[in-house]
Amino acid sequence: MYKLYCRAYQNMFKLVSKLLPWREPILLESEGAILELPKHIKSNNISNVLIVTDKVLMKLGLLDALFNSLEIEGILYSVYDKTIPNPTIDNIEEALVMYKNGNCQGIVAFGGGSPIDCAKGVAARVARPRKPISKMKGVLKILKKTPLLFAVPTTAGTGSEATIAAVISNAITHEKYAINDTVLIPSYAVLDPLLTIGLPKHITSTTGMDALTHAVEAYIGKSNTKETIILSQDAVKLIFENVEVAYNDGLNIEARKHMLKASYYAGMSFTRAYVGNVHAIAHTLGGFYSIPHGLANAVILPYVLEYYGDSVYEPLAKLADIVNIANNETKQIKAETFIEAIKGLNERMNIPTKISGINEKDIPLMVKRAYKESNPLYPVPKILSKQDLTNIYNMIKG
Secondary structure, three states: OHHHHHHHHHHHHHHHHOOOOOOOOEEEEOOOHHHHHHHHHHHOOOOEEEEEOEHHHHHHOOOHHHHHHHHHOOOEEEEEOEOOOOOEHHHHHHHHHHHHHOOOOEEEEEEOHHHHHHHHHHHHHHHOOOOOHHHHOEEOOOOOOOOEEEEEEOOOOOOHHHOOEEEEEEOOOOEEEEEEOHHHOOOEEEEOHHHHOOOOHHHHHHHHHHHHHHHHHHHHOOOOOHHHHHHHHHHHHHHHHHHHHHHHOOOOHHHHHHHHHHHHHHHHHHHHHOOOHHHHHHHHHHHHHOOOHHHHHHHHHHHHHHHHHHHHHHHHHHHHHHOOOOOOOOHHHHHHHHHHHHHHHHHHOOOOOOEOOOOHHHHHHHHHHHHHHHOOOOOOOOOOOHHHHHHHHHHHEO
16 A cells, blocks of 8 residues: 555656756856856856865865856855765854855855765755755755756766755764755856866766766656656766776866766756665765765665566666667666666676675664665655665665
């Protein structure tokens, strides 16, 4: 009966989602596009912004060109650079204080998924000053106008520059969850491949596989639209063609450009079609052990796809056709070959097959949280039981 309830909930939400005020970010795409951003900030009558980033990017000097361009345009800025991987409620509250004290009018998120999600959290708190982040968990809990958000991804993975979601961690309870609202879709997204040049190999690989997970989970789910199907297919094709090139040759500007676009396409896809059990499991690992989200997704993806069995043969067979593998084979063989191809990407990019450090005692609580996250919202091809999830945790633990 519960599975019937989940499917009914998902079908209802799919219908309701058609009525939501979806929007797409205005894209600034080119080498050096970051230099154009201040003009667009100014054109929106914003003269003071909060920049949310992290200490690594500050140390590397990646923001220097943006700072110079902002100064040329006469735009004041404050910088919050304490964002950590798997950003916390504390990160958001600290940045919110800086936003208020600086009399800021807009927010620039500069970095990977963590700074962008942190910036979204700040925007949500500005819109809802009396509502804590914990009360925004779930879907459509903001429903108020937020400050304009300008997203500048420096990794090709999360797609957060295109999505309604911000994933937040509670450092006390080790819970990691998403807040989802259309008001969190950034107003602008800057896809500048020069900002990803020199990205460490392990970040290139894991964020790339993160994008692949987004595209695949959206594609095999039951809430696809004509648009999300095309976006997922395009993302998968671009990733298979470019992620290893970017990994092996970090200076290849074309591969970097294609990976940024693939991540954006995947983000556009899953923000409408949703993700699934891979993400639910990955979020618990991030909350409990601070496992980077992309790494967790990369490891978990083939396990979950295999566990789904024949419920995903047809969509995975279509993806196999798109990436031109296992031609003239049955749907099952094509699907299995596609999963093996994912494993091959992981292996060639030195991504492990297991997650080390999982404590057996933590598994029951992680199962409970992953199950609650997945159901009834995620329109997965096969609804997994708590025992199924327990089995998968045991498969992935090193």
